[in-house]
Amino acid sequence: MFSDPVFVILAIVMLGVVAILGMGIMNFGKGTPDAAKRSNKLMQLRIVAQAVAVLLILVFIMARGGN
Template sequence: MTQDPLFILIMLASVAVVVVLLLGLGGFAKGSGWAKNNANKLMRYRIGAQFVAVLLIIAYVFLRQSGGE
């Protein structure tokens, strides 16, 4: 499973979602002006990363069910 390129892409996309989420939460926790200026941008990046991750997961499940090893 760990040798599957699609699985590796899914893991990278999931890590990207977590990183962007933590950047956003860290900015809000500090309460700095940086968070105020970049909150919407980080939200858009997180939603985009989640969209890609979900599409990759759906493709992975579909390919495994159809026998595409």
């Protein structure tokens, strides 16, 4: 499984989603207008990263033959 490049890329993207989510949540706690704007941008980026992760999951499943 770790030798499959799609799986490795998928794992990296999923870790990136978690990191972006964590940074966005930390910014919510600051309470400043700049932090709110940055947090909003991070959450938008998280949605894009999640979409990429879902597409990679589908590619991974199709590459494995759906088993």
